[in-house]
Amino acid sequence: MTQLAARRARPGPARVPALAVLQYHLVGYRRTWRGGALSSFLLPTLTVLGFGVGVGAYIDQGVDGVSYLEWIVGGLLASTALQVAIAESTWPVYSSLQWTKIYFAQHAAPLRVADIVAGQLAFVLLRVLTSAAVFLLVTGVLGALRSPWAVLALPVAALLGLAVAAPTFAYAATASSDSWLALLFRFAVIPMTLFAGVFFPVESLPVGLRWLAYATPLWHAVDLSRAATLGTAPVWSVTGHLLYLAAWAAGGWLLAHRALRRRLVV
Amino acid sequence: MTTAQPLIQARGLVKRFSGFTAVNAIDVAVRAGEAFGFLGPNGAGKSSTMRMIGCVSPPSGGELRILGMDPVRDGPAIRARLGVCPQLDTLDPELTVRENLITYARYFGIPRRVARLRAAELLDFVQLSERADSKVEPLSGGMKRRLTIARALVNEPEIVLLDEPTTGLDPQARHLVWERLFQLKQQGVTLVLTTHYMDEAEQLCDRLVVMDGGRIVAEGSPRVLIEQHSTREVVELRFAGESQEPFVSKLEQLGERVEVLPDRILLYVPDGDAAVVEVTALGLHPLNVLVRRSGLEDVFLHLTGRTLID
Numbered sequence: 240m241t242q243l244a245a246r247r248a249r250p251g252p253a254r255v256p257a258l259a260v261l262q263y264h265l266v267g268y269r270r271t272w273r274g275g276a277l278s279s280f281l282l283p284t285l286t287v288l289g290f291g292v293g294v295g296a297y298i299d300q301g302v303d304g305v306s307y308l309e310w311i312v313g314g315l316l317a318s319t320a321l322q323v324a325i326a327e328s329t330w331p332v333y334s335s336l337q338w339t340k341i342y343f344a345q346h347a348a349p350l351r352v353a354d355i356v357a358g359q360l361a362f363v364l365l366r367v368l369t370s371a372a373v374f375l376l377v378t379g380v381l382g383a384l385r386s387p388w389a390v391l392a393l394p395v396a397a398l399l400g401l402a403v404a405a406p407t408f409a410y411a412a413t414a415s416s417d418s419w420l421a422l423l424f425r426f427a428v429i430p431m432t433l434f435a436g437v438f439f440p441v442e443s444l445p446v447g448l449r450w451l452a453y454a455t456p457l458w459h460a461v462d463l464s465r466a467a468t469l470g471t472a473p474v475w476s477v478t479g480h481l482l483y484l485a486a487w488a489a490g491g492w493l494l495a496h497r498a499l500r501r502r503l504v505v
Numbered sequence: 506m507t508t509a510q511p512l513i514q515a516r517g518l519v520k521r522f523s524g525f526t527a528v529n530a531i532d533v534a535v536r537a538g539e540a541f542g543f544l545g546p547n548g549a550g551k552s553s554t555m556r557m558i559g560c561v562s563p564p565s566g567g568e569l570r571i572l573g574m575d576p577v578r579d580g581p582a583i584r585a586r587l588g589v590c591p592q593l594d595t596l597d598p599e600l601t602v603r604e605n606l607i608t609y610a611r612y613f614g615i616p617r618r619v620a621r622l623r624a625a626e627l628l629d630f631v632q633l634s635e636r637a638d639s640k641v642e643p644l645s646g647g648m649k650r651r652l653t654i655a656r657a658l659v660n661e662p663e664i665v666l667l668d669e670p671t672t673g674l675d676p677q678a679r680h681l682v683w684e685r686l687f688q689l690k691q692q693g694v695t696l697v698l699t700t701h702y703m704d705e706a707e708q709l710c711d712r713l714v715v716m717d718g719g720r721i722v723a724e725g726s727p728r729v730l731i732e733q734h735s736t737r738e739v740v741e742l743r744f745a746g747e748s749q750e751p752f753v754s755k756l757e758q759l760g761e762r763v764e765v766l767p768d769r770i771l772l773y774v775p776d777g778d779a780a781v782v783e784v785t786a787l788g789l790h791p792l793n794v795l796v797r798r799s800g801l802e803d804v805f806l807h808l809t810g811r812t813l814i815d
Contacts, residue, residue, distance in 0.1 A: 253611060253612055256612065256614075259608075259611035259612050262608065263597075263608040263611070263612075266600060267599055267600060340594075343561075344591070344609070344656075347559060347591065348584060348612035348613060348660075349580075349581040349613060350581070350612050503561060504561060504562065504563065
């Protein structure tokens, strides 16, 4: 009886439509998570060993009074979050518009453009959070974390994830060919990773470049994340960092919404 | 529920893209339970019209009401009651057949348990139960199409929009799709479809409009359209030689109308067999003669042929 009643009920838009979109992405992820999970354990282990232990061996005096490994781990966590966030919002978004055209199917259902963006970004956020959690676990086990405040690096990673995934979504939704996506890695991800304070303090850069580093969302997350893993105060104010990252996320959201709207509503 | 009010009502509906007008002031009314077709060549404005009805493309002018609602303001509420089978497949090739249906059902707020039941039923309906747990990617074009149709039915829609439902399918696959669509029609589902296949329109549509260059050039049931715009029968004649042209002037006196195609001449007459006798009496000896009944193809040739000359 109840079954019949439920089946007769007129379908409307889902109560929280973005959640249905997130579920869709999770169903897909269920097929591929194993390979991803392995690399999300392997990657932090290798980078900690390579940069922390390997490179660290040449840096006798450490940085700011802590060992190089301990100094670098917060930044590496943030840069991992950055990589995952951008990887998950470039090709997946591009493909959903150009190849599988899944977004068009979603938009033909009672989903709004905002639901589609929100569902995709929620999935990216989950990926960022789980990768960051694994990273924290591995580095914790390896003894590279100096403070229990390190757990706060997780929300920082999440915020950074949104701050970069949202504008990247907009970029991928606008891209006319997938070679634009590779450019993003070459000209944004790699330079950011190298110069936004992950491997050496931004203060070692010449003043002009230093301000470029400050402008990147990554540096703000690195400073917060490092403060968390070291249990010290960040170089800038916490509120300033959070507001800056939130501004990227909010601006990115608006751009992503507009870009997808332009593709779906014509 | 009033049956008198059309489910889809368009008056002076216009769609303009930068620089050109894809749909140029069309009037359409689709009633509950009918199978309604948009027939026309590529670029006639069929898909643009369908996208406006599907509430994913705001009209540039005129009036459009779907299920009594405004597609721009009430898009999600209308789309909740539509089933859409787009021209190109938009399935997730990495998911299984069943997962494609269940994830899609969730967009309509259908509970997971109900979605599973619906998926099983629909896969049975489109004869894909055996492939339920295989990935979509290796499926044939016809299977993907049937899955897309199943997906369009997952919310038990009041109107199903089918944009070129059998384009690109082999004859056997097409017939299977037609069978299912015919069954839906029998169940009282309102079907709206676009096609450039005349036989598809004749098979499925109770009523259709012929579109050309963004305008509706004729409207009616397939039979009425044929009666109005063509003769009862057609004689197809093929003559030896490079060109069919020299024979036209002689044939013109025999029928109501003559159309010249690159490889044959169509002679429109009330009685085909009688006309063939007359052709022979004129001393003409075509290589091939075929007498058939007029179809929508002839209506279309007649209508668009005229616009081309204009």
